[in-house]
Amino acid sequence: MADLHLVVDRAAGGVAAQIARELREAVRRGRLAAGVRLPASRELARDLGLSRGVVVEAYEQLVAEGFLISRTGVGTTVAPAASRQAVLPGSLSRPQDSAPSPAGPGMTSPAEGREPYHERRSTAPDLRAFPRERWLASMRRTLAALPVEALDYGDPGGVPALREELAAYLGRVRAADVVPDNLVIVGGVAQGLSLTVQALAGRLPQVRARPDLDWFVQRVEYPVPSPGRILLAVEDPAGVRQLPLLRAAGADLVAVPVDDEGIDVGALAETGARAVMLTPAHQYPTGVVLSPRRRAELIEWAVATGAMILEDDYDAEFRFDRDPVGCLQGLAADRVVLVGSVSKSLAPGLRLGWAVAPPRIAGSLRLARGELDMGSPVLEQYVLADFVATGDYDRHLRRMRRQYRARRDALVLALGEHLPEITVRGVSAGLNLFAELPYGWDEASVVARAEECGLAVEPVEPMRHAPGPPALLMGFARLPGHRAGQAVRALARALGARGEFRFRLETPG
Structure with a gap:
């Protein structure tokens, strides 16, 4: 068992993060x-004069990052692939528990003149927390048991094992009315x-009775219907990144206001829209939840x-309250x-999502995936199916x-203490919060000042x-709790006397 020599500064706070670092x-x-066994959490806590919970938190973080392995009856050991990892230039001088730079391996930071793609998204999850060890265990089990033929081109709508697991999961956790045949695996929400x-x-x-090759063999003109368009209502405000995608897909967009109960269904009905896209569980960006009254009105409108x-x-x-x-x-x-x-729950880079649709639409989606891109990667689908089936997905979410x-x-507390002029709106949920600024402040x-202080924010x-x-969207998923106070305090100082960055408002007359 390793004899650890850890330097911990209790006065600096964030003791668990210090131990992890x-x-x-x-x-x-x-x-x-690799393979070295670490002291039991209770034993290390006693040696350091700390509570056991602090050591447990540090161990859990390193297990999630893939540095350690924890097994019942065996204890906590160093992971085989973790020892003597290549160290990126500058990484030793930046504490790993500080506000993490979104730059990944081989990517420069904003200070070096180039910003990584998606760097400032307030909706970004904590990628350090990806459950590497458990995901690797699922992958090993999958590869050990998967028949050879399963690695061939799969069902373009998704492998049956994953559709079955997700249908059961969504029925249990999201109260969805779903069967596997009506669930299609897609490459994320955007594609869905x-x-x-x-x-x-x-x-x-469209579904055809037989393969149609006449247009090629006999040089007969192939009938291609002119693309259609649909009037699609979207929430106001709404995330802007999806709007070009929706327009390119054939949607003419009309904005419908959102208030404290969610989308205004009366205003929606007046638009004449044939479809509406919304985020009822946690409206993006305001953070409100569609009220029971509006849910009933919305269904009545659709029917x-x-x-x-x-x-x-x-x-x-991620609903917390x-x-x-x-x-x-x-x-x-x-x-x-x-x-x-x-x-958001695991990692965007997996590019795995689902669409649960009425049979006619689900059939069109499955056919489209077959004819346009032949479906999602098969192996990752089987691994996710195992990850859900074993309960590891539920444990990770908890x-x-x-x-x-x-x-x-921690972020809400810091805002209340150092920037009380800012009002936090919306429910306790998600990966970011909606922060309303005083009238006249320049978003x-x-x-700009918030980003300089290490905060992930969007106007x-x-x-x-x-x-x-x-108002701002402020991401907290990648902001350790002990860093929130430092970052907000720095922002308050940067904003000076709370008036330096306000508009000069002209009074009438």
Whole structure:
């Protein structure tokens, strides 16, 4: 068992993060070799004069990062692949528990003149927490048991094992009304929404009775229907990144206001839209939840008009103050397409998501995947199926809910202490919070100062169709709790006397 020599400064705070950093560097430098067994958490806590919970937290973080392995009856050991990892230039001088740079291996930081793709997204999950060891265990089990033929081209709608696991999971956790045949695996929420809009606009391939090669063999002109378009309502404000994708898919967009109860269904009905896309579990960006009254009105509108509801369930797993409300799809399976993914719960780079749709639309989506890109990677689908089936997905979500809630609470507390002029709106959920600025404050200036202080922020003004008060989206998923106070305090200092970055408002007359 290793004799650890850890330097811990209790006065500096963040003791668990300090322990994790010390152990991480010991592994990287080779002082702790692969397979070395670490002291039990209770024993190390006694040696350091700390509570056991602090050591447990540090061990859990390093297990999640893949540096350590924890097994019942064996204890905690250094992971085989972790020892003597290549150290990136400058990484030894930057504490790993500080506000992490989104730059990954081989990517420069903003200070070096180039920003990594998606760097400042406030919705980004904590990629350090990806459950590497458990994911690797699922991959090993999958490869050991998977028949050779399973590695061939799979069902373009998704491998049956994953569709079955996700159907059961969504029924249990999101109260969805779903069977595997109506669930299609897609490459994330973006692709799910794009294909659904194309299906509603009549742009997807249609089912044919036999392969149609006459146009090629006999040089007969192949009849191609002119692309259609559909009037699609979206929330106001709404995330701007999906709007070009929706327009390219065939949607003409109309904005519908959002208030404290969610989307205004009365205003929606006046638009004449044939479909609506919304985020009812945790509205993006305002953070409100669609009220029971509005949920009922929305379903009534869809049934009465024959319209479709596109439900973007992007971060419903992360509700902190209570269990999340069930999805709309569970109330009207024939009028709602439920789209979700593991991008927020695990990692965006997996590019695995799902669309639960009425049979006709699900069939179009499956056919489109077969004819356009032949479906998602098969091996990753089987691994995710195992990850869900073993309960590791549920365990990971429970752990991340605890961490994200603590980080959100720390950020809210810091804002209340150092920038009380800022008002936090929306429910306790997700990976970011909606921070409303005082009237007259300049969003762009505050965003620039916040980024300099290490905060992941985005302005809300570009997300609005109708004018509204200045506000920010502040991401907390990658901000350790002990860093929140430092970052917000630095922001308060940067903003000077709270008036340096306000507009000069002209008074009438």
